[in-house]
Amino acid sequence: MQRIILDVDTGLDDAVAIILAAGSEAIHLEGLVATAGNVGLERTLENTLNVCEVVGIVAPVFAGSSKPLKRERVHAGDFHGVSGLDGPVFQQRRHQQVQKGSGIQFIIDTIMNNPGEITLVPVGPLTDIALAMQQEPRIIRVVKQIVLMGGSFVGGNVTPEAEFNTYADPEAAQIVFSSGAPLVMFPLDCTTKVTLSPDALARYKTFGGESAKLFCSCMDTYMANYQKKGVGYPAMHDPLCIAYLIDPKPFTYERHGVSVELEDQATYGKTLRGKPCKEGGVLVAKGADTTHFWSLIDQALLALD
Ligand code: RIB
Numbered sequence: 508m509q510r511i512i513l514d515v516d517t518g519l520d521d522a523v524a525i526i527l528a529a530g531s532e533a534i535h536l537e538g539l540v541a542t543a544g545n546v547g548l549e550r551t552l553e554n555t556l557n558v559c560e561v562v563g564i565v566a567p568v569f570a571g572s573s574k575p576l577k578r579e580r581v582h583a584g585d586f587h588g589v590s591g592l593d594g595p596v597f598q599q600r601r602h603q604q605v606q607k608g609s610g611i612q613f614i615i616d617t618i619m620n621n622p623g624e625i626t627l628v629p630v631g632p633l634t635d636i637a638l639a640m641q642q643e644p645r646i647i648r649v650v651k652q653i654v655l656m657g658g659s660f661v662g663g664n665v666t667p668e669a670e671f672n673t674y675a676d677p678e679a680a681q682i683v684f685s686s687g688a689p690l691v692m693f694p695l696d697c698t699t700k701v702t703l704s705p706d707a708l709a710r711y712k713t714f715g716g717e718s719a720k721l722f723c724s725c726m727d728t729y730m731a732n733y734q735k736k737g738v739g740y741p742a743m744h745d746p747l748c749i750a751y752l753i754d755p756k757p758f759t760y761e762r763h764g765v766s767v768e769l770e771d772q773a774t775y776g777k778t779l780r781g782k783p784c785k786e787g788g789v790l791v792a793k794g795a796d797t798t799h800f801w802s803l804i805d806q807a808l809l810a811l812d
């Protein structure tokens with residue numbers, strides 16, 4: 508059983524990560540922290556609460572950071588819509604409400620109270636993780652691992668060089684990558700290999716159930732926005748981190764150092780490959796098994812509905 512804290516900027520693919528985590532018995536959600544990213548914090552928090560309500564997650568949801576450490580805020584609304592989760596229409600929530608207190612303090616307390624047990628899964632900008640490390644450096648040694656979606660060594664999706672999550676808070680990303688914490692990284696190199704085809708989406712529309720309906724409504728928007736931008740089919744960036752925690756075997760990896768460009772404006776937020784290493788550094792996912800990933804989504808949707 509993987510005990511995880513999901514740090515999200517919900518977002519359409521963040522929603523799929525939440526659905527996959529909720530529907531997989533290998534995952535125990537200790538809590539979620541919403542952070543600014545795809546859209547502002549108010550919207551990512553509301554989106555996260557709504558998705559949790561629909562899939563029946565009772566774990567606590569906290570508010571994280573509303574802005575990056577240093578740079579001006581950027582957003583990715585052109586993929587996710589103005590609301591950050593365009594598509595689904597949600598009923599008035601009956602259960603899930605935001606918890607009082609800081610999401611960053613929740614991350615620190617949960618890790619320190621459960622040494623070696625908690626996996627952090629950040630799938631948005633790394634602001635919350637960097638602030639938690641600065642406020643309580645001991646979490647770097649006490650966290651079980653940090654499995655993050657972000658970065659790219661094959662070109663960017665928000666600038667020609669930078670991926671959105673690292674571009675949205677490069678200083679935070681540099682703090683995390685240089686921390687020495689046990690890191691597993693899912694960059695665009697890997698995540699762009701797992702996409703949702705129109706035929707696969709049509710098949711999920713036959714599933715029925717509230718979670719499948721939510722998934723399909725989110726993916727209708729995601730598909731339309733990808734097609735509008737002429738960049739192929741929607742990539743399953745964030746849920747791959749959950750798929751790894753369910754079963755790491757279908758992926759291939761490299762291990763090397765990672766740093767983040769902070770000075771050069773043209774490549775600001777780009778992740779830079781360091782020396783290959785046998786230990787330390789970052790475990791970087793390179794290859795994925797698409798069929799295996801979609802079988803996990805099938806199982807999660809069937810389990811939830
Ligand atoms: O570059 C992809 C990442 O940026 C994903 O986490 C997506 O949700 C957006 O936040």
Ligand code: CA
Nearest residue numbers: 518521630631
């Ligand atoms: Ca995200």
